[in-house]
Amino acid sequence: MPSSGPDLAAPPGDLVAAIGPAARDRLGRLEGEAFLARLERVHPDVAGPLHTLYGARTDVAALVRELVGAALDAAAARPERLRVLDRRREVDPAWFQDSRTIGYACYTDRFAGTLAGVRTRLDYLAELGVTYLHLMPLLAPREGPDDGGYAVADYTSVDPRLGTMADLEDLTADLHGRGIALCVDLVLNHTAREHEWARRAAAGDPAYRDFYLVFPDRTMPDAYERTLPEVFPDTAPGSFTHVPEMGGWVWTTFNDYQWDLDYTNPAVFGAMLRTMLELANHGVDVLRLDAAPFLWKRLGTDCQNQPEAHLLVQAFRGLTRLAAPGLLFKAEAIVAPEMLVQYLGAHETYRPECDLAYHNQLMVLLWSSLATRDATLATRALSRLRPEPPSTGWITYLRCHDDIGWAVSDTDAAAVGWNGYEHRRFLAAYYAGRHPGSTARGALFQENEATGDARTSGMAATLAGFAAGDPAAVDRLETLYSVVFSFGGIPLLWMGDELALGDDPHWADDPEHAADNRWMHRPPMDWAAAARRHDPETVEGRVFGRIRALATARRGLPALRSGGSTVLLEPDDPHVLAYRRQHPRSGPLVALANFSDGWQSVDLGLLAAAGVAAPAHVHSTRGRLDLGEGRAHLPPWGFAWIATA
Numbered sequence: 196m197p198s199s200g201p202d203l204a205a206p207p208g209d210l211v212a213a214i215g216p217a218a219r220d221r222l223g224r225l226e227g228e229a230f231l232a233r234l235e236r237v238h239p240d241v242a243g244p245l246h247t248l249y250g251a252r253t254d255v256a257a258l259v260r261e262l263v264g265a266a267l268d269a270a271a272a273r274p275e276r277l278r279v280l281d282r283r284r285e286v287d288p289a290w291f292q293d294s295r296t297i298g299y300a301c302y303t304d305r306f307a308g309t310l311a312g313v314r315t316r317l318d319y320l321a322e323l324g325v326t327y328l329h330l331m332p333l334l335a336p337r338e339g340p341d342d343g344g345y346a347v348a349d350y351t352s353v354d355p356r357l358g359t360m361a362d363l364e365d366l367t368a369d370l371h372g373r374g375i376a377l378c379v380d381l382v383l384n385h386t387a388r389e390h391e392w393a394r395r396a397a398a399g400d401p402a403y404r405d406f407y408l409v410f411p412d413r414t415m416p417d418a419y420e421r422t423l424p425e426v427f428p429d430t431a432p433g434s435f436t437h438v439p440e441m442g443g444w445v446w447t448t449f450n451d452y453q454w455d456l457d458y459t460n461p462a463v464f465g466a467m468l469r470t471m472l473e474l475a476n477h478g479v480d481v482l483r484l485d486a487a488p489f490l491w492k493r494l495g496t497d498c499q500n501q502p503e504a505h506l507l508v509q510a511f512r513g514l515t516r517l518a519a520p521g522l523l524f525k526a527e528a529i530v531a532p533e534m535l536v537q538y539l540g541a542h543e544t545y546r547p548e549c550d551l552a553y554h555n556q557l558m559v560l561l562w563s564s565l566a567t568r569d570a571t572l573a574t575r576a577l578s579r580l581r582p583e584p585p586s587t588g589w590i591t592y593l594r595c596h597d598d599i600g601w602a603v604s605d606t607d608a609a610a611v612g613w614n615g616y617e618h619r620r621f622l623a624a625y626y627a628g629r630h631p632g633s634t635a636r637g638a639l640f641q642e643n644e645a646t647g648d649a650r651t652s653g654m655a656a657t658l659a660g661f662a663a664g665d666p667a668a669v670d671r672l673e674t675l676y677s678v679v680f681s682f683g684g685i686p687l688l689w690m691g692d693e694l695a696l697g698d699d700p701h702w703a704d705d706p707e708h709a710a711d712n713r714w715m716h717r718p719p720m721d722w723a724a725a726a727r728r729h730d731p732e733t734v735e736g737r738v739f740g741r742i743r744a745l746a747t748a749r750r751g752l753p754a755l756r757s758g759g760s761t762v763l764l765e766p767d768d769p770h771v772l773a774y775r776r777q778h779p780r781s782g783p784l785v786a787l788a789n790f791s792d793g794w795q796s797v798d799l800g801l802l803a804a805a806g807v808a809a810p811a812h813v814h815s816t817r818g819r820l821d822l823g824e825g826r827a828h829l830p831p832w833g834f835a836w837i838a839t840a
């Protein structure tokens with residue numbers, strides 16, 4: 196196809212005519228017509244990106260036909276129970292935006308041993324109101340170090356230690372029966388060097404060699420590395436690994452055993468699309484697109500967030516939706532604030548991309564506010580973010596399996612009179628307990644002497660002061676989570692936070708983990724502690740009760756649905772983070788959070804200006820709200836959600 200381009204906006208009449216009989220024949224009349232209707236709808240979102248990505252290299256019309264054919268195969272193989280779910284989700288495409296959506300993320304083995312084990316713990320999740328379960332990487336990894344499962348050796352089978360594909364399907368059936376969606380990681384930037392594609396490449400098969408980025412000598416790697424940041428400078432310096440069987444240097448952004456795929460090759464795109472379609476047919480509802488910013492490389496850049504990385508995700512989305520219209524994409528894009536919302540499709544015009552993305556900025560700024568006892572930086576930085584498209588949503592969270600990178604921009608820091616570099620260093624020191632007065636007991640991760648950059652490891656409880664026995668820790672954790680639950684989006688609990696679970700004291704005993712202290716905040720679930728969750732005399736009881744109360748309150752508040760808007764307010768008290776949350780289906784709700792050790796208050800005029808003229812308590816720290824003297828009063832580390840009476 197000439198790269199001057201077809202009319203991409205035109206209905207794909209020829210394609211529909213060509214594929215129509217097969218679609219009706221294989222899917223039946225009704226399903227076939229639905230498939231074709233979807234094809235007409237998504238065609239511009241697929242053909243446009245594919246044309247830009249591959250037009251110079253291949254016949255794009257033929258490529259689209261082939262990929263749509265793969266989607267048709269998947270549609271024909273899709274189990275009926277999933278098609279029933281698809282039907283519901285096409286009727287209600289905003290299903291995941293509901294304020295009842297509450298997320299929980301964990302490693303299968305650490306939470307319940309196996310996938311079958313997870314099925315025995317669903318009552319526990321139901322108690323927290325969980326409707327979205329993210330199980331960390333569960334596909335068969337390489338043997339030996341596997342970066343927590345992010346080095347996949349086989350996308351078609353489950354890690355045998357966790358179970359089988361049949362177990363995964365049984366689990367999804369149970370989850371769906373309880374109204375819980377399952378999110379699974381798709382590691383699409385790289386494979387393990389043991390993956391069959393990599394083995395074939397190393398054995399000299401040219402078709403598979405083209406799946407990876409290989410350079411005969413250091414010329415190009417050196418040229419790229421002039422502008423490439425290092426992800427793991429301590430343990431995996433550089434971004435290329437010399438592999439004699441490949442005859443040169445292989446691109447390895449992460450560890451040397453994780454080989455980056457070459458997405459300039461349309462065969463790689465096709466292979467990954469088939470992987471996505473298969474996972475969807477096993478019952479996975481949400482794919483977490485691991486390391487999405489890294490998919491496309493460009494000389495002279497940091498090789499992240501390239502426009503082509505977005506086009507790839509857009510094309511994947513359109514094509515997967517043909518067969519699995521309810522499938523969602525979640526971007527793992529831990530990037531600078533101005534780069535983030537594009538993963539939700541907010542480009543110069545909206546282009547459907549991911550439905551969900553981690554709100555990394557909010558996470559970082561919550562911890563920053565805690566350390567400084569000051570919410571002004573958070574207010575400033577969050578109000579600068581472009582709003583997310585209304586059909587999408589954030590994942591709001593406090594902790595996850597990764598380290599915290601202190602992504603406070605120099606611009607935002609300067610706006611409140613701080614030095615960005617110094618502030619980032621302060622945060623790393625504070626959370627490692629290396630700052631006077633800090634009761635955080637985390638650790639530095641990947642301290643980079645060249646740049647002075649350091650990240651942070653540690654469970655939320657450890658960072659909030661539990662490990663040091665800080666009496667304010669319970670209130671702090673609750674207030675941090677009050678923001679996670681009310682900022683808008685899907686709140687995602689990291690396993691154990693609901694019990695203030697601490698770090699794994701044995702994390703370094705495993706020699707495969709000893710060099711990577713992210714394992715400290717990946718502890719096994721403490722079910723003995725969980726058994727105390729209903730006893731208010733215990734720490735677990737207090738924390739669980741408060742997290743559960745946040746979840747319960749949230750469920751009844753349509754203002755907290757995704758697809759609404761969050762506006763940062765500027766209270767007359769720098770310790771208080773304040774925002775108005777609103778959704779077309781509800782009146783406004785104002786949330787306040789006190790990031791200090793003392794009582795604070797805000798003028799009720801702030802609430803009135805935000806549309807809450809007759810303030811009434813919705814949910815707050817002590818079950819009541821003190822509105823004396825024209826101000827809303829917050830106890831130390833307290834919070835309040837306030838709406839109009």
Ligand code: GLC
Nearest residue numbers: 342343345382449485486597
């Ligand atoms: C993502 C994962 C991280 C992993 C990396 C490489 O950032 O969250 O744990 O190391 O991708 O796959």
